[in-house]
Each structure stands twice: as structure tokens, then as C-alpha cells.
Amino acid sequence: MGELRDVVRVAVIYDGPEIVGFFPFERHPLGIGKPVAAGLTDAQGLVHAKDVEIDPMRLIKECGLSVYEFDHLVGGQPLLNARAERHPSPIIDLREGWEPYTETLKKQSGKTYKSTLAKSRKLQREMGTLRHDYATSDLAPLRTLLNWKTDQYRRTGRTDRFAHKWIVELVERLLATRTETFAGVLDMVYVDDRPVAGHFGVRTRTTLAGWFPAYDTAFAKYSPGLIHHLAMAERAAADGIQIIDMGRGQKEYKDKLKNGQLEVAEGRVARAGVAAGVHWMMRVPVRKTRATVMANPVLLKTADKALKTYGRLRTVLQG
Template sequence: MKISIVHPSDLRPFELRTWHVLLRSGRELVNPFLCPEFTLAVGRLRHDVRVAVIEDAVDIVGFFPFQRHALGIGKPVGAGLTDAQGAISAPGLELDPSWLLRRCELSVGEFDHLVADQFPAHHTSRHPSPFMDLRLGYDGYTDVIKRESGKTYRSTMYKERKLGRDADDVRQRYGITDLTALRTLVSWKSEQYRRTGRTDRFARPWIVQLVEDLLHVDTPGFAGVLDMVYAGDQPVAGHFGLRSDTVLADWFPSYDVAFAPYSPGLIQHLAMAREAAKQGIRVVDMGRGEKEYKNKLKSGDLLVAEGRLARHTPAAGLHWLVRTPLRATRNAVLARPRLREPTDRLLKGYGNVRNSLLRTDQDNRTKSAR
């Protein structure tokens, strides 16, 4: 076999068609983060994105998208944003990790949401990725939820009716391309990150631009999907994600905290699942991570893996020293509710203090400018 390393923009039309064919070979469900359109979109905004095109003597048999960082450290395309990672290859193709890394001029290839059947010898841990199962339609999904989380379902339906009485009629708009609505959602999400002590992804302009670019992508096999719930003309909750023909990736959900007593996030997710099922979506992948709303709405769990591929190089040794103990500590905390819950409270407290300091600083600047 041989490998050619190209920027995504240099992929030819027949190569993109081959990518789609390989992605669907033997797979019932296709995660949109593995589609070429996602790599193309990130590649338009980042200079470090590359794709390894893998060929045997006759055909293209695989693609390996990655971002090349300093010291030859390889990361998934859109690292930190993606809920599915890995190579796209013909069924049964086995790639030797050392050979792959050497041809890609990488010392390390790290991953934290790897498709669980890839490179199993190099997994350091596996993690559940909750999903909403729509394969029997929305009614089939809610039949399960009513059995498993009946109290949550009934409470959400009651709160939706109450919201309609208190604020105005509740309505949903699925698959819209309203940039103003998207920016409202992004502002909610950005504030949520800060409020809970997390890193604000939307503080990075390229991520804001990526989401806005993807809003306008709509093909049969890949699209950006914006879903908003309104009380009258007032937006109260929303979600922006990506879809393939079979999977909707739950990416950026958020809501107006003024409506928090009505559980608008749950209202929005159930409404979104109903409309997604009508559009042929079979699974809503809610992504790795322990969240209360995921536990309430999930039908089950997929699996993703964390780990790394590595060659015997000084850069790989340094990467292990810096990254591996930190990740092991983080995973140990997340796996134990007795540790996870206090840590979450600590982060929220930090977020509140940080926001208070930012507001004080802004107030002082305003007074100084007067």
C-alpha cells in the first residue's frame, strides 16, 4: 500500500465519492463527524489539517484525516469538538499504526472519541456515548422513555404545556438557516461554558466561523441542523448539530436561563427527536460525557475509545509524560460520582467568581470611559 498526504481542499471529486462509499461500507449508522464535508469545513479554517489517502495496488482503500501539531503530534480533525474519530477504510483493512504514523510524519496520533472497533490494542479506556434510538420511529423511542424515565417524560410534557400558557404558544422550527437564531444559541452556549467553569469554545473565532459555515451546508449525506424552540416570538432553547443520512450528532444545545424552570432543554430535545425521525434520522448521538439530561433521554450507549498511537521517538515520550497522567486523573474523577459531583460544583463556583470579576472589570472600564 501507499499513502499520499494532501490538504482537504486538494481532494478530487472521485476521492470524496470514494470516502462516502467506504464510510457506508458495512455500517448501519454513519456519524457526520466522519463525513468528508466536516474535514473540508475545518480545513478551510485551519492550516494544519491533512488527509492521508491510502491506496493498494488498484484502488483507494482508506482515508485518515488528522491535524498535525508541533513535534509531530497528530490529533483528530476538530479535536475537542468531535464525538466520533478514526480512519475511514474498506471493511477488513488492517492498518499498522507505526507504518501509518511514519507515512503521515507523526510521532503520536491521539484520540478520545475513537470508533471503538479501530486500533483496539491502543485503547487506554472506553467510554459510553449515550444515544436516542429512533430506529422504530419517535413513538417507538418514547415508548421506551416512558418505561425507563416516565417521570421525566410526563414532567417535560407538563412543563411544555405550562410554558405555552404562561409565555405563549410553544412552537419549534427544525432545520432552519437563520443566522440570527444561531448567534443567539451561540451566546447562550458561550455564557453556559463560562457559568459552569468550562473553557468557552466560542472564544475562538475559527470555531464560531466553522459553525456559521456549516449552518449553510445541506446535502443528502451531510448537513448542519439548527433547531429552535420558541414561546411566541421569544427563543427559549435551541440546538445546532450535524447530521448524516442516518445520525444526528448532538453538538451544541443550550437555552435561555430565564426559562430554566420549564426545562426548555428537555422540551427542545424531545421536539428535535420527533422531527429528526420524520426526516429519516435513526439515531441521535448525544456524545461521550455524563450529563443529567443525557441520562434522562438516552435509549442506550454506544462506545468510544480513548488512547494513542505512538512511535518510539523523543516527541512521543514527552507527549506521554505530559498528557497521559493528566487524562488518567481526569477519567478517574469523571468515572466516580463522589468525585465528579464535587468537582462539577467547584467548576461552577469558579465560573461564578470569574463572571463576577469580569462584570466588575467591565463596570470599572465603563466608569473610566465616562
């Protein structure tokens, strides 16, 4: 990210001569601080020594920040305060292995699991042989996946993240990054060499963070996203992945596949001043309104319907 955007910084935190932490952040005008790659990262905060005491106010002051805002702050962070809103981040927990996970899935989402396997068999009967490429480094399927995701954003009235060139370049650079402890991971499901569904995310040695799942809508009746996620989880487990973090947010497929959850927080740390006051007026009421909508099923359904209607109208007008 530092190579792509000049707002990226990393503060090095010392206790005497010893380095005890790192604080990655972006510094924007008026001293507004954000997580690196805000909007993409599902785990935000400091990397720090266990039990180290860090004063959040001093930290942001030393970093030249008036405010640091976050929406996926990892639990237990020094930046976490009582006013922050906590949210679940659903996971696929593979620490016991693939087979125990599927047994859990059969108990809590048995209908979904059986229907997904049935649809996979139907897809192969009607369309051809199923093939799964896990952790491929080919750019062509990545571009196919990003096109699907752009179409999904537009169709559902959301902002197209890939209209930002730096995000596309970031994803391409991550795809080319392959080490034992960090890599971009692209995997795709094909039927007779035609791409059906896929996902791009990043991994550590033991955790795969979900970023961009998408599928070809021509195959929607077969639930290709669920077929793909089960295939991805099986291969990831075989590759040593213990946790697939699907990220904060209410999605039906997450509810069906999860067997655990982490907790992340949304809020801000702010020093008294004009910049912090302006930031509060611009951001906090909007965040609270969004939280109210997300917590109310009727309001959420209405908002989602309105966005999809907007997406259809936008597609027609642009077409």
C-alpha cells in the same frame, strides 16, 4: 476544516492501485497528531474498506506523526489498542420510529417524560404559543444559541469554545452546508417568537450528532432543554434520522433520554522517540487523573462544584 486551519491533512491509503481508506488528522508541532476539529468531533478515526488490514504504526509514520491521540475513537478502528479506555456514548435510537421510542421512554424514564410534557403545557399556559423551527438556516438564532452556550461555559467554569474564531466560522459554514448526505442542523424552540432553547449539530442521511445544546436560563424552571430535545427527536425521526448521538459525557439529560449507547475510546498510538515521551508526560497523567475523577461520584461532584464557584467568581471579576 481544511479551509480554516492549515494543520488539517487527509492521508489516502492504498492497497496496490486500489484506494481502501482515508485518514483525516491534524498535524501539530513535534509530529503530534490529533483528530480533525478535536474537541468538537464525537466520532474519530479512519474511513476504510471493510476488513482491510492497516498497521497503525506504519500509518502514523507515513503521515509524519510521532503520536496520534484520540478521545472519541469509533469502535473497531485499526487505531484501537488494548490500552485505550472505553467510554459509552449515549444515543437516542429512532430506528423503530418515534412512537416506539416514546413507549420505551415511558417505561424507563416515565416520570421525566410526563413531567416534561406537563412543563411544556405550563410554559404555553403562562408564556404563550410554542413553536419549533427544525433545520433553519437563519444566522440570527444561531448567534443567540452561541451566546447562551458561552454564558453556560462561563457560568460553569469551563473554557469558552467560541472564544476561538475558527470554531465560530466553522459552525457558520456548516450551517450554510445543506446536502442530502451532510449538513449543519440548527433548530430552535420559541414561545411567542422568543427563543427558549435550541441545538446545533451535524447530520448524515441517517445520523444527527449532538454538538451544542443550550437554553435561555430565564426559562429554566420549565426544563426547556428536555422540551427541546423531545421536539427535536420527533422532527428528526420524521426527517429520516435514525440515531441521535448525544456524545460521550455524563449529563443528566442524556441519562433521561437515551435508549441505547455506542462505544468510543480515548488513548493514543505512539512511536518510540523523544516527542512521544514529551507528549506522554504532558497528556497521559492528566487524562488518567480526569478519568479517576469522572469515575468517582464524590470527586466528580466536588470538581463540578469547584468549577461552578470559579465560574461565578470569574463572571463577577469580568463584570
